[in-house]
Amino acid sequence: MSIINGAENIWLDGKRVPNPAEHEAFKGTFQTISKLIQLIDHDEVGFDDVSVQRKVHKAFLIPKSLEDLRSQRQAYDTWAGHTFGMMSRLSDYAYSLITGYIIDREKFNAYDSTFSEKITAYFEEVKRERRLITTAISDPQIDRSKPITERPEHALLHVVEENGAGIYVSGAKMIATGAPYVDDILINTPYPHEEGQKKYANFFIISTRSPGLRIICRKSHAEKDKELYPIASQFDEMDAVVLFDRVFIPNERIFIRGNAAGVTAAHRHQQLNALAHYQTVVRLAKKLTFIAGVTTAIAKSIAADSFLHVQQKLGELYMQVDTINGLLKAAEVEGTVHSNGVYYPNAVPLQVARNLGTSYYRRAMSILKDIGAGGFTQLPSTAIDRFEEEKLQSLMTQYYAGATVSAMQKTKLFRLGWELIGSEIGSRHDLYERFYTGDPLRIQGLFFEQFDKTPYEERLQGFLQKIQNPIYEGVNI
Amino acid sequence: MSIINGAENIWLDGKRVPNPAEHEAFKGTFQTISKLIQLIDHDEVGFDDVSVQRKVHKAFLIPKSLEDLRSQRQAYDTWAGHTFGMMSRLSDYAYSLITGYIIDREKFNAYDSTFSEKITAYFEEVKRERRLITTAISDPQIDRSKPITERPEHALLHVVEENGAGIYVSGAKMIATGAPYVDDILINTPYPHEEGQKKYANFFIISTRSPGLRIICRKSHAEKDKELYPIASQFDEMDAVVLFDRVFIPNERIFIRGNAAGVTAAHRHQQLNALAHYQTVVRLAKKLTFIAGVTTAIAKSIAADSFLHVQQKLGELYMQVDTINGLLKAAEVEGTVHSNGVYYPNAVPLQVARNLGTSYYRRAMSILKDIGAGGFTQLPSTAIDRFEEEKLQSLMTQYYAGATVSAMQKTKLFRLGWELIGSEIGSRHDLYERFYTGDPLRIQGLFFEQFDKTPYEERLQGFLQKIQNPIYEGVNI
Amino acid sequence: MSIINGAENIWLDGKRVPNPAEHEAFKGTFQTISKLIQLIDHDEVGFDDVSVQRKVHKAFLIPKSLEDLRSQRQAYDTWAGHTFGMMSRLSDYAYSLITGYIIDREKFNAYDSTFSEKITAYFEEVKRERRLITTAISDPQIDRSKPITERPEHALLHVVEENGAGIYVSGAKMIATGAPYVDDILINTPYPHEEGQKKYANFFIISTRSPGLRIICRKSHAEKDKELYPIASQFDEMDAVVLFDRVFIPNERIFIRGNAAGVTAAHRHQQLNALAHYQTVVRLAKKLTFIAGVTTAIAKSIAADSFLHVQQKLGELYMQVDTINGLLKAAEVEGTVHSNGVYYPNAVPLQVARNLGTSYYRRAMSILKDIGAGGFTQLPSTAIDRFEEEKLQSLMTQYYAGATVSAMQKTKLFRLGWELIGSEIGSRHDLYERFYTGDPLRIQGLFFEQFDKTPYEERLQGFLQKIQNPIYEGVNI
Amino acid sequence: MSIINGAENIWLDGKRVPNPAEHEAFKGTFQTISKLIQLIDHDEVGFDDVSVQRKVHKAFLIPKSLEDLRSQRQAYDTWAGHTFGMMSRLSDYAYSLITGYIIDREKFNAYDSTFSEKITAYFEEVKRERRLITTAISDPQIDRSKPITERPEHALLHVVEENGAGIYVSGAKMIATGAPYVDDILINTPYPHEEGQKKYANFFIISTRSPGLRIICRKSHAEKDKELYPIASQFDEMDAVVLFDRVFIPNERIFIRGNAAGVTAAHRHQQLNALAHYQTVVRLAKKLTFIAGVTTAIAKSIAADSFLHVQQKLGELYMQVDTINGLLKAAEVEGTVHSNGVYYPNAVPLQVARNLGTSYYRRAMSILKDIGAGGFTQLPSTAIDRFEEEKLQSLMTQYYAGATVSAMQKTKLFRLGWELIGSEIGSRHDLYERFYTGDPLRIQGLFFEQFDKTPYEERLQGFLQKIQNPIYEGVNI
Secondary structure: OOOOOOOOOEEEOOEEOOOHHHOOOOHHHHHHHHHHHHHHHOOOOEEEEOOOOEEEEHHHOOOOOHHHHHHHHHHHHHHHHHOOOOOOOOHHHHHHHHHHHHHOHHHHOOOOOOHHHHHHHHHHHHHHHOOOEEEEOOOOOOOOOOOHHHOOHHHOOEEEEEEOOEEEEEEEEOOOOOHHHOOEEEEOOOOOOOOOOHHHOEEEEEEOOOOOEEEEEOOOOOOOOOOOOHHHHHHOOOOEEEEEEEEEEEHHHEEEEOOHHHHHHHHHOHHHHHHHHHHHHHHHHHHHHHHHHHHHHHHHHOOHHHOHHHHHHHHHHHHHHHHHHHHHHHHHHOOEEOOOOOEEOOHHHHHHHHHHHHHHHHHHHHHHHHHHOHHHHOOOOOOHHHOOOHHHHHHHHHHOOOOOOOHHHHHHHHHHHHHHHOOHHHHHHHHHHHHOOOOHHHHHHHHHHHOOOHHHHHHHHHHHHHHHOOOOOOOOO | OOOOOOOOOEEEOOEEOOOHHHOOOOHHHHHHHHHHHHHHHOOOOEEEEOOOOEEEEHHHOOOOOHHHHHHHHHHHHHHHHHOOOOOOOOHHHHHHHHHHHHHOHHHHOOOOOOHHHHHHHHHHHHHHHOOOEEEEOOOOOOOOOOOHHHOOHHHOOEEEEEEOOEEEEEEEEOOOOOHHHOOEEEEOOOOOOOOOOOOOOEEEEEEOOOOOEEEEEOOOOOOOOOOOOHHHHHHOOOOEEEEEEEEEEEHHHEEEEOOHHHHHHHHHOHHHHHHHHHHHHHHHHHHHHHHHHHHHHHHHHOOHHHOHHHHHHHHHHHHHHHHHHHHHHHHHHOOEEOOOOOEEOOHHHHHHHHHHHHHHHHHHHHHHHHHHOHHHHOOOOOOHHHOOOHHHHHHHHHHOOOOOOOHHHHHHHHHHHHHHHHOHHHHHHHHHHHHOOOOHHHHHHHHHHHOOOHHHHHHHHHHHHHHHOOOOOOOOO | OOOOOOOOOEEEOOEEOOOHHHOOOOHHHHHHHHHHHHHOOOOOOEEEEOOOOEEEEHHHOOOOOHHHHHHHHHHHHHHHHHOOOOOOOOHHHHHHHHHHHHHOHHHHOOOOOOHHHHHHHHHHHHHHHOOOEEEEOOOOOOOOOOOHHHOOHHHOOEEEEEEOOEEEEEEEEEOOOOHHHOOEEEEOOOOOOOOOOOOOOEEEEEEOOOOOEEEEEOOOOOOOOOOOOHHHHHHOOOOEEEEEEEEEEEHHHEEEEOOHHHHHHHHHOHHHHHHHHHHHHHHHHHHHHHHHHHHHHHHHHOOHHHOHHHHHHHHHHHHHHHHHHHHHHHHHHOOEEOOOOOEEOOHHHHHHHHHHHHHHHHHHHHHHHHHHOHHHHOOOOOOHHHOOOHHHHHHHHHHOOOOOOOHHHHHHHHHHHHHHHOOHHHHHHHHHHHHOOOOHHHHHHHHHHHOOOHHHHHHHHHHHHHHHOOOOOOOOO | OOOOOOOOOEEEOOEEOOOHHHOOOOHHHHHHHHHHHHHOOOOOOEEEEOOOOEEEEHHHOOOOOHHHHHHHHHHHHHHHHHOOOOOOOOHHHHHHHHHHHHHOHHHHOOOOOOHHHHHHHHHHHHHHHOOOEEEEOOOOOOOOOOOHHHOOHHHOOEEEEEEOOEEEEEEEEEOOOOHHHOOEEEEOOOOOOOOOOHHHOEEEEEEOOOOOEEEEEOOOOOOOOOOOOHHHHHHOOOOEEEEEEEEEEEHHHEEEEOOHHHHHHHHHOHHHHHHHHHHHHHHHHHHHHHHHHHHHHHHHHOOHHHOHHHHHHHHHHHHHHHHHHHHHHHHHHOOEEOOOOOEEOOHHHHHHHHHHHHHHHHHHHHHHHHHHOHHHHOOOOOOHHHOOOHHHHHHHHHHOOOOOOOHHHHHHHHHHHHHHHOOHHHHHHHHHHHHOOOOHHHHHHHHHHHOOOHHHHHHHHHHHHHHHOOOOOOOOO
16 A cells, blocks of 8 residues: 555546556556655655654755755655656655745745745645645646737636635646645746736645646556566656646645745746756756666667767767766855855756756667667567467577577567657657756747856957957066 | 458467457558558559459559659559558558569579569469568578678578478568568568578568468557557558568479579669669658648647747758658659660669658657647547546636647647657657668668769869869860 | 959958959959850850840740750759859849849839839840849848847938939948959848838849949958869859948839839749749759769778768768759759749749758768868878978878878868868858858748648648548548 | 977978978967966966976876866966967877876886886976977878778888987878977877887887978968957967978887887876866867857847847857866866875766867857858958048948947957858867867777776666566665
């Protein structure tokens, strides 16, 4: 039995799922997450929290030094390691956001004077109950050519009624990755709004068991057969659309209410996001390491790693990993202690890593395809030892053998490769890494705008001055 | 009931498939092919053959003029049109090869004096019985670093015994696309061999019902639900490995026996391949046209086609189609009548189209991913009208709507897009188009070697001469 | 002495050039163009014109059939062949535009009732006097973020005064390629304008000897030494900015006056542009053929053409040429006779070829760099036989030798390669091919908008219908 | 007058250069290097050396800690900063190699027992006299298809005679970047050789004033006009081929003599190379920073930085810089103290940075071209204020203006951009960054071979074990 609760009102294949933890589509992932939660009791992942008197995830640690940050990294590394980077929205991501809000809670009081009190209460609750959390920000993209402000009311999540105890909201949020497995979803609608449209501008956290909430799943990629689909059967975190039909949000879970500037600030807060991106990039590094390993093994199994152009491609995978690790390292050691005493990682290398990530995974998949090539197409439909004829098994053992490995091992490797490049869960990861940060072109536009271009300008000015004046005038020679 | 026979001894998921035409994994494709066969009785696809006194596929037409070639194209266009280019190895490909052998049958007698007589008999039989055919050439690639000649005996299909009536062969051939649906497989082993290794060098055609032959399928991508998986349910042509365990080949089906030069000539014959590549490229054009249409419709459904960078990508898809069509046009009008009176298409533009094809389809899939983006991830797991709650259907109708289309239509388009970019059949097509011609790098090396570089050298020589001498000396001015 | 006149008031390196035909920066190109003009008297390039009673360039032929088009191509091929495609704006381009205007002169009367009469008179004059012509359309791009309509008056060429005999204009036009060598420049300002801004909307042809006109050249790439810089010394066609300081345009050369719809129609006229693009693409094919030849020869000279990855890159260059040729072929044979009896080439393949061209040349240069690689950097500063020490010449002959060619030949080839990839004229060609059609992104957006997407939609509709209905219902079987 | 000596026997344009420091082609660079040398007396670049009793370059510092490494970096940063990264082979590169040999001098005694004594003597001499050094390793590539061992004798630098005082060598070395400006060249021939071919296997340092040595320059890109060509006029470091015609090498400068294993070890020594690569990558970062600044300023000058696709490209340039900086950071903080007490930077991130560098610079140039686009082609041939007509200057001031800058400033920026993307020195940098490490494909093959793949295999093994066993068995929960 699972030690986690998960959501209610989950819809899959046209039906409501009565008992998700026992349903074939969710079972494996429930088990995986349950075990991750148990790891909190181990020092790699958890630390002793004074206020709740138990071990809590290190994502809740407020880092005061480089050592604290690295301790936190150990926790992210451990969870990502146990899932091979293939689960992208485990709760440690949302936890790090909550921690960010806790750090700056006083500042956010400027937008809603109850912020500090409420976030503190929630923080304690989450730690105590080990609640699982995901996030959902985007509204339905019905017409991408229209700016947010020209969309009809129903296209944005909005307040339909309010009373002394809270508000009722209707609308939809896409995409809430991991929704079936969590207790709470952090909801925000951070768009610029006109005056008088306070009904859209709310930042709250909602229980996945709220009446009126429906979680609409994409097709489940989880498969019964763990041997044939080891990734899907254990690590399908599910993506879902969340529909709100007059859902009640109690006051204590509404952190910023009716304040457009506030909800946008809550979404774009750079230091806070640096903490969360740190987790994201640690996870990315683990995933790329795993892919590099699988691809190397496949190349080796058919002795393709003796070709120069294959070596070049494998080398490219290693360079992906080292580049992301280099950026992580830079983010860590170039971190700075802010006036609040918090040691934040440097945000820029993390943004660079995220931007590179949007193209790295796709490129890695392309390399895996190129190296396995026709080998994926000739893969038998099931494991060799399941064939119901001994003679046939022995023929297959002969003809499916690799250069350095047996037919059993070679087909197992290619099956894993196929799951990555050819299965539905594999394709979903390709899309996820490319688009989870948003439209890459727009994200890169934002990166450009926020980027501090001063050093570049200074160098250029230095150069232009040199044209007029002999160099090193200042140097007394 | 299917009007085609298909193979025996087909293995899927570890079991032998007793009645393929009724099996869920094969049924849809049996129906599709049956209908294509019936189209032979129509003038678009068939022509009246004098010798067998019935309509036969125009792939069997020996073209004597540009008009003949275009008549043949109409047949290829029609079959590819009915399958949207998503079936890559329909029998018209193998038919065009057989026609090529018929044209040059006298020449091949130089390698085996019985060639002409046997191929003629087979030609008549195929036309009369409308036998379906595929091809299988590659042997297992156990160790890609080893040249063919260093591989162990079992790694190449070889003769294990012979008698007056024929030969017995053992070994394996990968990949026989479409094998479960055909009557015959054209088998060749066109590698350079040392003297005394005649056992490898045979070109024959084998019935898929031969004792000792086993057809090992990859996983079936066919799905029961035609609405959710329209491509897989109708057009999964299947890829298979063919295992030979002392399989008997009667003399009359062995066209070249024990002659290495002969089997290589039979495989590399340029004019013959030009006829077959013509079919291949016509099919490619149809597929790219289909993809361009799907992608355009998806962009339009969410009004993404108003963005310049999306327009640029859609334009790239149209340019793919026009480029392939331009090369087809050049192959047609630059064809030449050989001394045997046959009008062959120009081989070079067809080779260029095939080379471009190895990267075009992958690029098209990448564009489709970029344009649909997160829309694919938020797609509900089944059709909206299958959801068992009326309220939910009405909410979904609202929130999944597109800019120009209803929620039902939009999700249908994205489901089709997802099948192309995200499903297992989609991934198989991505691999197929990239690798069916062989390792692209080596194919391109071969293209380089065979390419007539004379005109390039002449232009350069002309230039170099100009440096020394004033230009237009010849022009009396 | 040159048989062509060229412009007056040409400015180079801060000075006015008194006698361009004798100036080192222009001399070689004057000679080249003079010889091309003389070729008009030969049947490859010219045809006997009845009205002017002499041979005129075939660009002035109004094609009535595929044969006419091909005869025209022969002329384009000949000029482009003599200049190796390295002169992009020879007068045959502008001639083909004039021919297009002549064909549709009656239609253009709708915008200016004097059009037909004036263009006819000009047509005869150009043919009779063999006047040379280039075009200039773009105004200065001072602020790319501002739409045309928000720019200040001086940013667009405009009328400052008018009288009975004509108009006076001020402003600037960028870029008039070839301006120093021509007699006339075709000027247009085809932007949408508000009512009452007729002063911008004029389409006229101006003599390069008009008072008040100044031609500001970019740096000349022409070099004195024909052996070291064979391309720059013969084929630098020069790019120039044309400044208008109250320049008078006589009525007879103003074809459309003060009519925004008219000048835009004159610029965007599809059939007319198809005739001109036909010339452009023929020229592109010649250039790519030349580059493929140079690169092949360089690879061969150091025996790099035995490497698979080099073969792949050379093959890519051949595929560029064959693709452009295929599109030309399609444009020719898919041409159509319009109601006016003119046989126009199909515009779409020509647009595709132009779009591909914007990336092909840059890619070709990248391949040439990759293949020559360090060989370009170690090239001696001048020809080996110019070294003033015999001993040194003999050492160089030994150490600079190639695999298949002598040191003299190898260094000559690499010097030519360096001129293409490394010299200023080479870099200018890289920019030219990329941008001469305008901003590639916007041109591709325009291509998207104008493209007939109906066939794509039809195929998709066919597919979607199949999902509901069994296929081939219409086929009676 | 220059404070540096430079070489003798320099050949340019077919002539021997009598007094390089006063020659237009070399003067500017002599001045630049002279000033860099003077900076050694400043604390950013130099440190007080006990043995030679004067300040020496920090490249001669043997780093014992991260702080030492960073102090060294400050020196590299300063030199690269003063030359904007545009001089790639300043002597600090060779100095760091010498330092590496000093560190491991005892080990190299295994190949030549005199190594330690000789390198120490040379080390002191270089420091004392501030000798300038470059390196030359490659032999002429006459036939790239032939392995080294099949080349004729003259194709490799070899001993032609020896006596008690030293050896006489003949042959050629390509490419000795910076040769005209240095005192010494470090020469090695690190190929695997057969037994008995000791004549090739020598590692020595030769004075550029040795009789019989000839330095053959490529074309000089230095220009007289500092305003129009600020880079070429100050920073052309020159590439040269060095011809040896019976050149005498005295014993004290032959460090490894006739030992193939030894000369290969001296070339491939990983820690030693890590020290040198550290300098190289610091320089690369400076150059990319400069390019990013120029490109940003050009985009801003015409307000192109408001377009999303331009922002995306500028962002890509910033990401290049941050990626290289991240890898530098990782190399620094992941350095390790070896048994000899030396703190070496981690070699792998430096190799990754170098590999990325081979494509980054070319990509940066492509972005600069795309952003400046037609603006480069319409650039006037000289500075506006040099035009000999006041009226014209005023017209140009109007029409060449930018969105945010004056015409003078805009044309200055575009001229700088053009020098980078369009001039011969610019093209040389494009080639240099791509190829200075050797053939990128082979370098990447080497990277693959040397790369420690263990962590990848371990992760994969971990995954494969999970398929069989429930996860976290080891975790007692």
